[in-house]
Amino acid sequence: MEIDESGIIEQCRLGKLESFSGLYDRYAEKIYRFVYYRVSHRETAEDLTSRIFLDALKSVSGFDPEKGSFASWLYRIARNRIIDYHRTKKDEVELDQARRLDDKSDPAGDFDLRKMKEEVRIGLEKLNKNQREVVMMRVWDELSYREISEITGKSEGNCKMIFSRAVRALKEEIPVYWLILLLISAK
C-alpha cells in the first residue's frame, strides 16, 4: 500500500503536522543519501538531514502542489541547505562537485573520490558544474528530469540537453578510461 502522500500533505497544510511522519518515512533515506553524496561525511550528513526535515516540517503548510511535486520541493530545501553548508565552510567544493583527489577541505570526510572508480572520477572532473549536478541527480539520486528541473530551476528540456552533453563529453573520454583501466589492471 502506497502512502497517501497528497493526503498527508493536505493534513499538514491544515496544521495537522504529526502527519508529517509519513513523509519522513518515505524520504528520509533518499534525502540522507542525497546529502551524503555531496558532503561525504556521516555526521555532517545527519546534521544537515535533520535541518532539512525540520525546515520542511516548518514550511510544509506553505507547500503549493501546483508548483511542483513534494519530492522536488524537499530536494530543493536539501540542495539549499548543502549550498549553505559549503558556503559557511568556505569550502571550494560545490554542491555538484565531486571532490578532487588533492582536496583537503574536509579532512573529516569519510568518503571521497579516491574510492571511486578511476574512470568515473576523471570523467566527472571533466564535466562542468551544471553537467555534474544533473548527472549526479539523474544517475546517483535517480531523479527524473522533471524533478531535476523543479529542483534546479532549469527547464526540463535544458536538463535533458545538459545530461546528453555530459554523456557525450564522457564518451569522448572513453578511450582514456580504457587506457587507465589497462594501466590499473596491469599493476
Add this chain to the structure above:
Amino acid sequence: MNEEKIKEIFDDLYQIDPELKKFEKELFELVENMISSRPDIKMDKEFESRLRKKLFEEAKKLKDKGGRIAAGFWKKVLFGLDKKFVYSFIFFGILAIFSSALVALIYPGRDADDEGIKISRLKDGAFGVLNSASGENFLAGNSLGERAAGLGGGGQTIAMDSSAASPKAMSLSDSVESGSAVMPPYGDYEYEYVYQGEEFKLDDASIGARDGKMEVLRRIKGFSSSFDPSVLIGDNLVDLNSFSHTSLQNLSFAENKNDGLAVNINFVDGSLSIYENWIYWQDAAVDSSRINSGISVSNFPADEKIIAVADDFLKTRGINRAYYESGTVDDAWRAYYEKAEDKASVYVPEVISVLYPLNIGGREIYDQSGERDGLRVSVNIGKMKVSGVWTLYNQEYQSSFYPIEQDFEKVLTKASAISGYPILFRGAEGIEDGSDDFFSDKRLFLRKIKVELGTPKLEYGKFWNYSNGQSEELLVPVLIFPIANPDQLENFYRKNVIVPLVQDLLTGNGRYYEIMK
C-alpha cells in the same frame, strides 16, 4: 539502479541526441560504472529513530496548543483495503462513527482528537491505592513464582516472573508474548542479588521528583466512540433492539487471500492486533512440515533483513512509529542455543518477533521481567512476511503524582528481595542423602548463585492494578538494575531487575516479603 532504469536514461538521451545510440555499449558500461561508484551508504537506524522523534515533538510544538491533531486511522487503514470492503463499511454506516476512534493508534494527524501521546494530568494520588493486587504480585511473583513454577504451579504469578530463571528461550514458539506462561528450566538454584553499581541518589533533584513524589501514568482504555450494533443486523437473527445500552466492543475483519491478515480492534481495551488469517496461511498452520520447516541456524536470516521486513510493513500499513524506537529482533533463542549442550534439539523459531520499544517523554518502558516493552511485530521467517502485530495500543494517558521511596538502601533491599526467597526444587537426580523417597525434604537442595546488579537507571515500568473489577495499566517510575555478571550465571536469562519506586507498590512487596521470610 537496475538495467531497466539505465535503459530509461538512454531512451531519454537518444531523443535528444540520436547519434549516441551508436555508442550504446560503451555508454552503458560508463553509466554502470558510475552507478557502481555510488557510495553504498545507509542511514543509521538510531539516527533515523531520533530524528523521527524530534520531528514528532517539533510538530507538537508547532501545532496550536488548543487544537487537536487529526488522526485518520480509518482513512489510513481503509484506503489501503480492498474497495469492496470499504464500500461495505460505508454501507453499514460505521465509517463515520469509527473515524474518530483509533486516533493515535495507527497514524496521528487525521482526526481531531490527539496530540501524539496525550497525557491528562490529575490531582496527586488520583488512581487510589496502587497495590491493590499488583503490588503484592510483583515481588511475590518474582520469588514465589519461581518456586511455584518449579513445583508445577501455575497462574498469573508465574507468567509475570517467568523470565527470571528463564524460560523465554523455551517459549520460542510464542515469540510474541515474552514472559508468558512458560516453563522455567528445571534446576536447584537460589539467586542472591548483590549490588555492585555506583553510588545512586534518589533525592528530588537527582531524579526529577517533586516533594518526594513522581508521576504515575495510567493508560486510558477504550475509545470515545459508541456504536449501536443493531444497524448491522437488524432483527434478522435476533432483535438487537431488545438489547439496551449497547456499545461496540470488538471488531474483526480479514483479508481473504494468500497470506492474508486478520485485524481485531478491541474498543474496550483500546488496542489493535493483526494476525494471520489462518485459512490462507496453510503451510504455517496445517502443514506438518512446520515441525521441520527447513529453517536452521545456518540459514536463519540476518537481523537487519528481518527488521527491514517489519519496517516495511509498518510503513506500508501506515502504523505510526513516532512513539517507538528502532526495531530489534528478539534473539532470546540464540542465547538459549549458545548455552544448549544438545544444539540439535534447539527449536529454531519459524516466527520471530521484532520489538519496537516504547518511549514516553524520553523514558524507556519496561515490563515486570525487566524487558523493554513496546510494539511487537511477528515475522514469518519461511515467508519473510509479517504475520502479526501485537501490543498496538491507544497511547493516551492520565497522570498523577505518587510518593516514592527516596532511600536508595531501602530500594536495594527490595531489589535483593526479588527472587531472594530460597528456590527449592525437587532434584530429578542427585539425591543428596541417597533417599529414594521423592517427596522427602531431603531431596530438596539449593545452589546459591550470586547475581550482581549494576548501577540502575530511572525509567518507567508497566504494572497492573486490579481495581473495581478491572485491570488498570500503569506506568510507574522504576529503577532498572542491569545484571552485571550474566556470563557467570547458569540458566539465567533475565537482563535486568526492575524495582518500582512508588511506595504503594514497595510497601505491598515489602509486606509480602516479610511474611515469606
